[in-house]
Amino acid sequence: MNKPVLGLLLGAVLGAFDGLTALISAPETQDQILGIVIGSTAKGIVVGVLVGWYASRVNSLAKGMLVGLVVAAFFAFLVALAPNPDGSHYWVEIMLPGSIVGLIVGYATQKFGRTPARA
Amino acid sequence: MMRLSDEIIGHLREVATWPELPPERYVVRRPIGRGGMGAVFAAHDEVLDREVAVKISNTAESGGDLDRRLRQEARVLAQLEHPGIVPVHDAGVLADGRWFYVMKLVHGETLIEHLPRLAGEAAVLSVFERIAEAVAFAHAAGIIHRDLKPSNVMVGTFGEVLVLDWGVAKVLGATRRPAPDRSGSATPRDRDDNATASGTRIGTPGFMAPEQHRGDASVAGPAADVYSLGALLFWMLIGSSPPAALDEAAHALGTAPGRPARRLRAIVVKCLAPHPDARYAHAGELVEDLARYRAGNPVAAHRESPIERAAAWFGRYRTFILLVAAYLVMRALFAFLQR
Secondary structure, eight states: OBHHHHHHHHHHHHHHHHHHTHHHHOGGGGGGHHHHHHHHHHHHHHHHHHHHHHHHHOOOHHHHHHHHHHHHHHHHHHHHTSOOTTSOOOHHHHHHHHHHHHHHHHHHHHHHOBOOOOO | OOOOOHHHHHHHHHHHTSOOOOTTTEEEEEEEEEOSSEEEEEEEETTTTEEEEEEEESOOSTTSHHHHHHHHHHHHHHHOOOTTBOOEEEEEEOTTSOEEEEEEOOOEEEHHHHGGGOOSHHHHHHHHHHHHHHHHHHHHTTEEOSOOOGGGEEEETTSOEEEOOOTTOEETTOOOOOOBOTTSOBOGGGGOTTOOOTTOOOSOTTTSOHHHHTTOGGGOOHHHHHHHHHHHHHHHHHSSOOOSSHHHHHHHHHHSTTOOOHHHHHHHHHHTOSSGGGSOSSHHHHHHHHHHHHTTOOOTTOOOOHHHHHHHHHHHTHHHHHHHHHHHHHHHHHHHHHO
């Protein structure tokens, strides 16, 4: 599977799963779970495609993982910017796991993805 | 009267033994080596302006055994166009009736000299795979080498690996068709390019297959080369040729410093099996199994237990599994802290 497609699929699956975990880590968000899952999946897809695209340009495991970490952390930061009803933010709860998802996508695209053929 | 020093006389004597190649085409520069079958000289190709190596049979008897083997070697090499096999540029007969052929002059060192530079299993396997690939190519073309050993492998200046000395190679399934001589007519002497009488021992002790050692060279097939490749890999890993008994070889591999992995040991042991049927059928199978080993996949030479399979799978995806585990642990931790 080529790297951008692998990144997209992995980002979507991990994003959806990451969104669903809100049911456990933040049960009070149960009535918003559909929006959380959709938002998290969309975030995963964007991160996955970006990281996969980078992996198809640069063949380096370390750089791929670093880019995955940074891109995912950035998008998780954007999500965490939205405050809770009480005004607090889930900085750590969103950004830390989100960043690890980026690491996973960065690693997987570099390690298991195939560089698309260029014309 | 001028006196010549011993050094000059020695040099003149040596030069007098140099072959008289067609001067408009080749100018002999220096001797490179001499073996039982022939001598190799560095020469300059005057037409193409390049350095070449010229191999000339040791005998002046045209059509004799050595002459025939040299011609056979040239023909075998001419059929094998592969990066791991020295290309032949030209062939012919000297004025004194000896056969010669011209090939690429390889700058480098033999595997014996090169081995100390190979640090670690990956470097050893990288070189060995290229040897095995060249032999696999020959097997696919129906040719077996029959004398694979460290001194018959050359590693070039730029890391190219070349399998040399195809003088005792055998063309499998060769029909005894007459081959043309210089005038284009067939000669009876040309008729058997493989001629190896039963009872003739071909190969090098320590690296030859048991069937070759018994003198069954005429029945030796690709599996004989597989044995020699196994012996070569054993030598590259351990530093000595394998003992004749298979269990001793297995024990030596298992107890050597920097012990090779179980699957790699199994590959070597399969190559060294006393019976040809128990080895890889040809070098191509060995190359495929080595590629599986290098990729961390199960190999045909070793049936793995479920635990070994699981361990290999974990080893293959270790980082990925650890990253996913780290993520799950973190999620579980947040869930726990939430309560």
